[in-house]
Amino acid sequence: MTEVLRIHGLHKRYSHDSAEVHALKGIDLVVNQGDFVSLMGPSGSGKSTLLNVLGCLDRPSEGSYHLGGEDVSRMGDDQLSSIRSRYLGFIFQQYNLLPQYTVVENIEIPLIYQGVRLNAESRTRCVALAELVGLGHRLDHRPMQLSGGQQQRVAIARSLVNKPHLILADEPTGNLDTKTSHEIMTLLSRLNMSGKTIVMVTHENDIAKWSKRIVRMRDGVIESDEANIPDPIDDSGPPLPMHLLEEAA
Amino acid sequence: MDGFSVALVSGLACLSVFLATTDKGRRGLELALRSLWLHKLRSFLSMLGIIIGTSAVIILMAFGEGSERDVLEDIKRLGTTNIIIRSVKPPDDANTNRRQMVATYGLTYSDLEVLKTVPSITRLVPMRIFPQETRRGARGHNSRVVATVPQYADVNELNLIQGRFLVDDDDQRMNNVCVLGNETAKSLFPFDEPLGSSVKLGEFVYVVVGILADRMPTGGTGGSQAAEDFNQDIYIPLQTARGRFGERIMLRAAGSRSAEKVDMHQITVTVEDIDKVRPTGEIVRAILGDPDRHPRQDWALTVPLDRLELVERTKANIRQSLGIYASISLLVGGIGIMNVMLATVTERTREVGIRRALGARRSDITFQFLIETMVQTGIGGLLGVAFGVVYVFAHAGLKALPLAAFLFQEGSPSPILHVPSITWSLSTAVGVGVVFGIYPALRAAYMDPIEALRHV
Numbered sequence: 001m002t003e004v005l006r007i008h009g010l011h012k013r014y015s016h017d018s019a020e021v022h023a024l025k026g027i028d029l030v031v032n033q034g035d036f037v038s039l040m041g042p043s044g045s046g047k048s049t050l051l052n053v054l055g056c057l058d059r060p061s062e063g064s065y066h067l068g069g070e071d072v073s074r075m076g077d078d079q080l081s082s083i084r085s086r087y088l089g090f091i092f093q094q095y096n097l098l099p100q101y102t103v104v105e106n107i108e109i110p111l112i113y114q115g116v117r118l119n120a121e122s123r124t125r126c127v128a129l130a131e132l133v134g135l136g137h138r139l140d141h142r143p144m145q146l147s148g149g150q151q152q153r154v155a156i157a158r159s160l161v162n163k164p165h166l167i168l169a170d171e172p173t174g175n176l177d178t179k180t181s182h183e184i185m186t187l188l189s190r191l192n193m194s195g196k197t198i199v200m201v202t203h204e205n206d207i208a209k210w211s212k213r214i215v216r217m218r219d220g221v222i223e224s225d226e227a228n229i230p231d232p233i234d235d236s237g238p239p240l241p242m243h244l245l246e247e248a249a
Numbered sequence: 250m251d252g253f254s255v256a257l258v259s260g261l262a263c264l265s266v267f268l269a270t271t272d273k274g275r276r277g278l279e280l281a282l283r284s285l286w287l288h289k290l291r292s293f294l295s296m297l298g299i300i301i302g303t304s305a306v307i308i309l310m311a312f313g314e315g316s317e318r319d320v321l322e323d324i325k326r327l328g329t330t331n332i333i334i335r336s337v338k339p340p341d342d343a344n345t346n347r348r349q350m351v352a353t354y355g356l357t358y359s360d361l362e363v364l365k366t367v368p369s370i371t372r373l374v375p376m377r378i379f380p381q382e383t384r385r386g387a388r389g390h391n392s393r394v395v396a397t398v399p400q401y402a403d404v405n406e407l408n409l410i411q412g413r414f415l416v417d418d419d420d421q422r423m424n425n426v427c428v429l430g431n432e433t434a435k436s437l438f439p440f441d442e443p444l445g446s447s448v449k450l451g452e453f454v455y456v457v458v459g460i461l462a463d464r465m466p467t468g469g470t471g472g473s474q475a476a477e478d479f480n481q482d483i484y485i486p487l488q489t490a491r492g493r494f495g496e497r498i499m500l501r502a503a504g505s506r507s508a509e510k511v512d513m514h515q516i517t518v519t520v521e522d523i524d525k526v527r528p529t530g531e532i533v534r535a536i537l538g539d540p541d542r543h544p545r546q547d548w549a550l551t552v553p554l555d556r557l558e559l560v561e562r563t564k565a566n567i568r569q570s571l572g573i574y575a576s577i578s579l580l581v582g583g584i585g586i587m588n589v590m591l592a593t594v595t596e597r598t599r600e601v602g603i604r605r606a607l608g609a610r611r612s613d614i615t616f617q618f619l620i621e622t623m624v625q626t627g628i629g630g631l632l633g634v635a636f637g638v639v640y641v642f643a644h645a646g647l648k649a650l651p652l653a654a655f656l657f658q659e660g661s662p663s664p665i666l667h668v669p670s671i672t673w674s675l676s677t678a679v680g681v682g683v684v685f686g687i688y689p690a691l692r693a694a695y696m697d698p699i700e701a702l703r704h705v
Contacts, residue, residue: 057606057698078610085608096603096702100283113608117272162608 002033003066004166004197005054010063012049012220023049025220026063031166031199036192036230038208039201041217048170050217051201055088055168056080068165085114089159093171095151097143103130103154104139110162129157133187149180156187160196167191169200173207185210189233254669257676264679273616281621284593285628292625295589298582299629299681300636303674306575307637311664313567319662320560324553326465328404332518332530333551334537336511352509354547356516356537363536364518369529372519374400377490377511379498383483384449385437392433392483394450396490404517407479412444412459419486425493427455431463432480448483453493455485526554579677582629583685590622590689601693602701611694618693622686623679630678634671641666 012024023046031037039047052058053065056072059080065073068087072080089110090096097106107126108118116122130136133153135146143151152172159167169188173181189210192198200211208214209228216224268274285292336355361375376397383390401407402414412428419426427448434443434457443457464479496510520529530552537548594601601614640647641664648657 052699055606057702078612081605081608081610081613084606090606092702096599096606098600098603100287109604110607112276113604113610113613118276158607 003030004033004035004068005029005031006064006066007054008064010050010053010060010065012046012053012058013061023220024053024060027220027222029215029222029225031197033197034192034195035197035199035213036189036211037199038211038214038228039199039217040203040205040208040214041223042203044219045217046220047201047217051168051170051199054166054199055090056083081113085110085162087165089162089164089167091152091155091159091167091169091172093174095143095148095155095175097151097154097158099143102140102142103135103146106143106154107158107161110158114162126157126161129160130154132160133157147180148176149183152176152180152184153187156184156191160191165197167196167198169198171202172200173202173204181207186233189230251669254672257672261672261676261679268620274620277616277620278624280617281624284621285625288593291589295586296582296625296629296632298578298585299626299678300582300633302575302578302582303630303633303678304637304640305578305633306571306674307634307667307670308640308664309567309571309574310667310670311637311641312662313564313571314665314667315662317560317564318665320556324556326406328406328517328519329554329557330520330523330526331404331553332520332526332533333553334516334518334533335549335551336514337547337549338509339545339547352507353511354509354545355511356513356548358512360537360542361513361516363542364516364533367529367532367536369520369522369525369532370518371521372400372404372517374398374404374517374519375487375513376401376515376517377487378514379490379494381450383433383437385446388437390433390436392430392481394483394485394490396485396487396494398487401484401517404519405479407464408462409459410462412457414459415484415486420488423489423492424486425453425455425489426458426486428459428461428484429457430461430480430482430484432478433483434460450483450485451494523554526552575674575677579681583626583681586622586625586629586682587685587689590618590686591692593621594618594689594693597693598696598701598704601696602698602704605696605698606702614694615687615690618690619683619686622689623682626678626682626686627675630675633678634675637674638666638671640664 007027007029010024010027010029011022014021014023025046027046027050039050041047049058053060056067056075057080059075060073063073064071067083070083072083075083098109101109104123104126107129108122111118111122111126127136127139130139133156135150135153135157138146138150143154146154156172172188173184176184185207188198188200192212198211200207202208210230212228212230214224214226214228215222268278334356338352338354356375361373364370364373374397376395379394379396381392381394383392383394395401397415398420399415399417402409407414409428410431414428415426418424427450429437429443429448437443437448438446443460445457447454447456449455461479461482496512498509498511518529518533520526530550534550537543537550604614604617644664647653648663
């Protein structure tokens, strides 16, 4: 199995109001292609810090981080931006869509920063992704006109548009009700089954049990790292057009 | 157009081409327009400073151009190669000096003869002026009788609508002929043909040989050059005047009478070349300044070309103060825009975080906000230019409005569009956008993406 990321001896220290916070105290983690990892832990355990480092938004104080074979732990700001735009897809708890853009324009944003020329072809791909997440009929809506679950679907489509090696999800269902959470998790599971690697932060056991592997953290270290057998997906709903994923992302 | 303007125009053109054609530029432009459109009132209010600044520059420059044109036309009427020497009654010779019944002053025939020897002078046109009522039967007209030589018409660019001007023969033979100014002719001959008729000046009768075309009066210059209204004149040959009126001129005022002896009221000197106007002026000044010739300062010299220099100086002054006004208003406008942009950047912190997470580099964020500020000041500049240009063309109409009389003086110059000022003010506006936009843009770009994403 191909390694997507490898972290070795990772430390992260902040100086916060002259007091030093040691958020990560030596993390070793390998995530393989096709994995679906849940990062769990109480607040202050360092899981968000770890996700920020994984997302190349933050640099480790110590240790190494290889993403797709490249050592990103010593990269400059512009290089990290480039890594984010090529290798990573983000899904946030707050959805984080840009309110001034329509659904399809929001999906296009990562392409802009990848330097891709927006044209009819890229537009077709973005529309296909919107259809994949079930929003083909809402292409010209603004985020404010969509429900939370729909917004999160747009965010998922957006995270797929640059064909990322790794999708990082930060509490993707944190703002959603149980039913919608279920829909979103179904979608993520299907993406994973089609080969997408996902690392997800959550503090809900109900959500974590959708993943294949649960990593628990406490006080900046990994407490446990165990495999999990997800429940079989409830396929009672209409099937997602998974063929679109192969075409589009 | 000078090199500076060319550089500005090409700079603006390059920027527009970049924004319009490149993918990045077009996207930045679209994004900027979109977010400005999202906050229409805010954008407009923050642009106001720029709008006012640029329109002020356009309008003031147009007024500067207008007054320059007015003066230039005046100079042209006076003749650019001319020097005008006038007799001036010296102040110590006022009417209170009772021992001297006849005030003798001014330019003499001897002066005229000496001036004829100056090589650079091609033409000397003397004239005398008598305040004399002109009569024709029962009609009278208070006109200015000007005794002069035939060249006077060329020097003052007088055009005839009927008949002829004075000729040398009239002067030599001391013919009793006259040429009427347009107004004088209308007032003396309201219904019939003036040509060939006769008018009476004092005790003598003169035959009308020509009528002048209507002509705008020249503007006065301080004390040395009175405004002249050629329409009220009557021209007679100089020698005729010498013979008929004598050397003395009787002046009647209410309750008193005085006389003065003036050989010539004015000599208009024409110089062969515009470059020799000033040196010749100095020579004339030296000749007349000789104390043996004129013990008192009873003459004055006007070089119309000097006014050109005055205009240039005034124009430079106008530009300088304009520069200051424009800088102040653009500075204020720029600070206003920077303030709004800082607020915008704070408001859109989360957007910056999202864009950074999705792969935007710092330079992408800087570019985005900088373009937004530049588009804002650019649009402000365009609106200001549009307002200024509209005002310049609407000025005449506005001036005709009933209340405008309080604002605009009679005879104040009309604005003329000064084209380079459009380029200056537009590029300054865009430049203000760069200067005041760079700090908010960098502030956005150097935000910590994690903090920015957490921002509510």
